[in-house]
Amino acid sequence: MRVVVGISGGIAAYKAALAIRELVLAGHDVHVVPTASALRFIGRPTLEALSRNPVTDEVFDDVASVRHVALGQRADLIVVLPATANTIAKLAHGLADDLLGTTILASRAPLVLAPAMHTEMWEQAAVQANVRLLAERGATIVGPVAGQLTGADSGLGRMAEPADVVAAALALVADPAAPGAAGTDALAGRSVVISAGGTREPIDPVRFLGNRSSGAMGVALAEAARDAGAAVTLVGANLHVPAPDGVALVEVETTAQLAEAMEAHAPADVLVMAAAVADYRVDGVSDGKRSKEEWGEAPTLTLTQNPDILAGLAQRARQNLVVGFAAETEADDTALIHRGRAKLARKGADLLVVNRVGHDEGFGSVATRVSVLDASGVIAEAHGAKASVAREIIEVIATRIARDQRTGEGEA
Ligand SMILES: Cc1cc2nc3c(=O)[nH]c(=O)nc-3n(C[C@H](O)[C@H](O)[C@H](O)COP(=O)(O)O)c2cc1C
Structure with missing residues (x-):
């Protein structure tokens, strides 16, 4: 070439x-x-x-x-x-x-x-x-x-x-006809931007409000998308797992930085918001470490709502396929899907991957169970190690892109 x-x-x-x-x-x-x-x-x-x-x-x-x-x-x-x-x-x-x-x-x-x-x-x-x-x-x-x-x-x-x-x-x-060294070529020639990990909102220089997301799911998705032939950018927030080779890693810490990185890399053929982002940030972040003397016995933190990154991307970037993730603690399956469908409609994303999380479920490198929803309801389900679930999600995404291309949908 x-x-x-x-x-x-x-x-x-x-x-x-x-x-x-x-x-x-x-x-x-x-x-x-x-x-x-x-x-x-x-x-x-x-x-x-x-x-x-x-x-x-x-x-x-x-x-x-x-x-x-x-x-x-x-x-x-x-x-x-x-x-x-x-x-x-x-x-x-x-x-x-x-x-x-x-x-x-x-x-x-x-x-x-x-x-x-x-x-x-x-x-x-x-x-x-x-x-x-x-x-x-x-x-x-x-x-x-x-x-x-x-x-x-x-x-x-x-x-x-x-x-x-x-x-x-x-x-x-990549030549779609060439035998893929790893995986399929379902996303050959496509650009995919994936957020992964959990954002941290600083309280002072040493403390933050965070969440338990390890980034394992987003990293597995990046790997699966790369293996499917895509050019992958991974926006990683405080990842606990190494980023795969062959993807461009953009490291961020806060929700504002993650939003900026996703905006900077949009539009792409596919945007996946798999990171767990903080809904709120702390007002008045202190320049120095807060002491007990200063804080007293029952301190109060005032929080401000962060912008909704997924809804923003879905609104502004209609030419992309926008995929959101929802981690829910709902125990009942029907209620879980019901919440997922409401969230998909509210955010305006094309697909939403819903998974159940709890104290012993969902985080780290354990197995996971997900349902993939579009506006019509559940279109796929996957269960197992995150790597295999990620491959199934990427397959659903590739199928959707191929369908949209055939029907001319998503080319606005
Ligand atoms: C030591 C040095 C380092 C520079 N590094 C950068 C850089 O990393 N990125 C950038 O946009 N400009 C950088 N610049 C400024 C560019 O060299 C300058 O804008 C130049 O006009 C770019 O011309 P070009 O885009 O035609 O190569 C640097 C300049 C100097 C002197």
Whole structure:
């Protein structure tokens, strides 16, 4: 496959070398298109040696071969890593003042962007709007993730690991006819964003209000979706279990951070809200650790309701399949389903996975029993280890997407 690797001018440009190497070793024909700024971070000889192809950022080099459009026209896949705020803005507005811009405009290949920048830049409304515009037009956004940034600071904005970007990009163009190494190809070429784990709402720097979710179900879903060929982003809130290889992990702590990460990665073909999010956050989070002297004998915490993430996603992103989870303590099966149907209607999601939880039921890596509901009622049931239940849920999702595609539903 012919892959164009675009590199823009951020510190993470050196990590593009790892992605190029991985793609070349996997047998792909890699053509690197750096921006002028990228070449101030990583040298052309490195890029030429690793890609085994000539590298230029010049629109006016090799004019006889019409390079400014030829690279894009012949590409099967374009991956830009890192994608700077500047390059994202230019792509969102169709600018073509360098070779990367002309190459992307001249191409019909799937476009994958791996943004990298400081948290303040990433959170700017302008950057978020540009990312959303590109995603709505079909680009796949992988990351960014939370972690160490260029300086001593850390936060959301670090580029997803190069291997995860490559895995997500290759999953997008996976040949549905190729024998899948693992699992089926039911979601080949699809982007899936899954939230997992349990959010924490800080009280002070050392205490929080949390829940018992381990993230095992969401992680199992991410693994099953990856095995079904999807490009998977996992938004993990305080996971107790390791994230699977080959998915882009975005780590968050609070409900507000989780909401922001889900919004940033929507729209995708499938959004799954499997995380247990706090319905309330604490008012007036203290900067210092609260002492007993300060709190007294019977302290009171004032809580404020958090926005409903699932309902928000379902409302704003009609082109996605939106799947919610409901963990209920209702002992009676009929009452459980009744509550689930009411919740599905209230939230406006396409599917709701209902499971029973209790002091000894539902959390951690134990077996689980779920019912999958749509507006017509229960459409599937699964019982067993979370990995096998996750595979069944992903099958239901893949079937639903295939059906919607056939009927044209969900293409609004
Ligand atoms: C040391 C250094 C690190 C930078 N890192 C980033 C970065 O991680 N993300 C980003 O969006 N811009 C970063 N910039 C700013 C970009 O280099 C600048 O916006 C440039 O115009 C990007 O051009 P390009 O998008 O054409 O590559 C950095 C600049 C410097 C000097």
